[in-house]
Amino acid sequence: MAEWHRVAAEEELKPETPLGIRVGEVQIALVRLEDGIFAVNDVCTHEYALLSEGYCEDGKLECPLHQACFDIRTGKALTEPAEVDVATYPVKVEGGAVFVQV
Amino acid sequence: MRRVVIIGTGQAGRRTAEALRELDPAAEILLLGAEPHPPYDRPPLSKAVLLGSNPGNALFVRAPGFYAEKRIDLRTGTRVEAIDPAVRCVLTEAAEAIAYDSLVIATGAQARRLALPGAEDPRVMTLRTLEDAEALCARLADRPRIAVVGGGLIGLEVAASARQRGCPVTVLEAADRLMARCVPPVISAMAAELHRRHEVVLHLGCALRSILPRSFGLVLDAGAVQLEADLVVVGIGGVPNIALAEAAGIAVQDGILTDGQGRTSHADIYAAGEVARFPHPFFGRRVRLEAWQVAQNQPAAVARAICGQAGDYDEIPWHWTDQFDWNLQVLGDPDPSFELIQRPSEGARLTAIALDGEGRARGAVLINNGRDATPCRRLLAGGKQLDAVLLRDPAVPLRQFL
Numbered sequence: 305m306a307e308w309h310r311v312a313a314e315e316e317l318k319p320e321t322p323l324g325i326r327v328g329e330v331q332i333a334l335v336r337l338e339d340g341i342f343a344v345n346d347v348c349t350h351e352y353a354l355l356s357e358g359y360c361e362d363g364k365l366e367c368p369l370h371q372a373c374f375d376i377r378t379g380k381a382l383t384e385p386a387e388v389d390v391a392t393y394p395v396k397v398e399g400g401a402v403f404v405q406v
Numbered sequence: 407m408r409r410v411v412i413i414g415t416g417q418a419g420r421r422t423a424e425a426l427r428e429l430d431p432a433a434e435i436l437l438l439g440a441e442p443h444p445p446y447d448r449p450p451l452s453k454a455v456l457l458g459s460n461p462g463n464a465l466f467v468r469a470p471g472f473y474a475e476k477r478i479d480l481r482t483g484t485r486v487e488a489i490d491p492a493v494r495c496v497l498t499e500a501a502e503a504i505a506y507d508s509l510v511i512a513t514g515a516q517a518r519r520l521a522l523p524g525a526e527d528p529r530v531m532t533l534r535t536l537e538d539a540e541a542l543c544a545r546l547a548d549r550p551r552i553a554v555v556g557g558g559l560i561g562l563e564v565a566a567s568a569r570q571r572g573c574p575v576t577v578l579e580a581a582d583r584l585m586a587r588c589v590p591p592v593i594s595a596m597a598a599e600l601h602r603r604h605e606v607v608l609h610l611g612c613a614l615r616s617i618l619p620r621s622f623g624l625v626l627d628a629g630a631v632q633l634e635a636d637l638v639v640v641g642i643g644g645v646p647n648i649a650l651a652e653a654a655g656i657a658v659q660d661g662i663l664t665d666g667q668g669r670t671s672h673a674d675i676y677a678a679g680e681v682a683r684f685p686h687p688f689f690g691r692r693v694r695l696e697a698w699q700v701a702q703n704q705p706a707a708v709a710r711a712i713c714g715q716a717g718d719y720d721e722i723p724w725h726w727t728d729q730f731d732w733n734l735q736v737l738g739d740p741d742p743s744f745e746l747i748q749r750p751s752e753g754a755r756l757t758a759i760a761l762d763g764e765g766r767a768r769g770a771v772l773i774n775n776g777r778d779a780t781p782c783r784r785l786l787a788g789g790k791q792l793d794a795v796l797l798r799d800p801a802v803p804l805r806q807f808l
Contacts, residue, residue: 353776358777359778359781360777368774368777368779369733370776371780383760
């Protein structure tokens with residue numbers, strides 16, 4: 305059963321600057337875009353690497369290892385070498401705190 | 407309806423077929439290859455496959471039903487023996503003649519062999535195919551003493567993987583530094599430190615003279631250095647598979663000579679991927695590049711040419727290697743003659759940018775710092791003169807120079 309977890313303070317999230325967080329075993333990249341805060345699985349679907357350590361621009365996260373690109377809003381794998389999308393998670397902000405549903 | 411025959415089921419062959427299908431829904435596409443498998447990507451062979459963490463189906467990139475779904479007639483285990491440009495057909499090993507309107511040669515390269523006494527011993531291996539990788543992986547289980555000949559990308563990836571499997575590893579490199587063809591000396595020195603830290607024994611400036619097969623192992627004679635190994639892995643570069651093209655009278659020169667869209671000296675015959683030697687605008691000369699990036703994207707330019715569309719292949723060159731806990735990425739041409747600006751950051755990360763005499767970025771080397779790849783690519787493409795003093799300050803973000 306998915307539950308809401310408090311994972312960060314809203315002020316920690318600067319625009320297009322990914323923040324890597326962890327909920328239990330799940331690694332998540334949180335990113336603030338102009339239309340809100342989004343959460344995707346932080347692990348590239350190609351080889352093990354944290355997307356939160358990659359380059360972020362135009363609503364996309366780029367894997368730091370092999371430059372595979374993912375859409376932060378949908379998790380969609382946009383460029384090879386990744387073929388598989390990353391999971392996305394619902395996000396809500398309450399009282400200055402960011403919650404992710406995992 | 408045009409019929410396109412592609413020779414070679416490596417990454418470049420697959421990408422040519424895919425790009426063609428995108429551009430021409432009606433084309434008949436035949437993808438012929440000698441290998442028994444559907445197309446697979448080779449980068450994991452020297453890493454994940456050797457480490458025994460078999461990437462399984464991911465190695466093949468496309469699901470088994472993909473080719474039928476895209477109406478790509480994939481024929482594995484089909485070796486092409488000859489090309490007859492006069493009648494526009496290829497002849498297979500099974501003596502089948504297959505006609506084409508357009509032909510794409512994507513035969514790739516093979517591992518260069520050692521031309522030395524003793525090199526034909528079965529304990530002397532190269533790494534190119536999935537079979538090579540699986541055979542080597544199986545032999546690493548007994549933790550043999552490994553001698554790697556060649557301190558380039560493949561040699562060092564094999565060294566790192568074998569070391570991680572618990573094998574004693576020695577690397578012999580003829581040049582006085584590692585990866586001399588792709589990184590400047592200061593990066594070579596860091597790579598040497600990385601490998602020594604993981605107890606890889608390095609012999610630089612050390613040219614192998616002969617291998618003496620003995621029952622107890624192989625004795626390597628490199629003049630001042632003599633050593634024993636159970637297994638030798640040779641990683642001394644690739645040789646393009648140009649025999650088919652050459653026999654058909656197509657112009658070759660360490661690769662098949664093409665224009666920026668893969669057109670060869672013969673009408674309706676193209677070359678794709680690492681077998682092609684083509685004029686690259688970034689280098690301002692013809693190059694033949696053995697890299698994932700070229701196999702991935704140059705075929706799209708070939709597909710455009712076949713469909714009568716313009717658009718040369720002109721990406722900023724980029725390749726990577728993964729060794730131990732290092733991810734090393736190289737962009738452009740970080741020639742040792744350029745000034746190298748180092749931008750270290752926390753956690754032993756490094757971005758090094760090579761500036762030419764006019765202060766323009768010509769190359770970049772990133773150690774565990776892939777987030778700088780996109781800004782670096784733009785710096786290289788932009789060709790702006792950069793302020794070296796400002797660039798040397800890692801606190802100034804790269805975005806500021808774009």
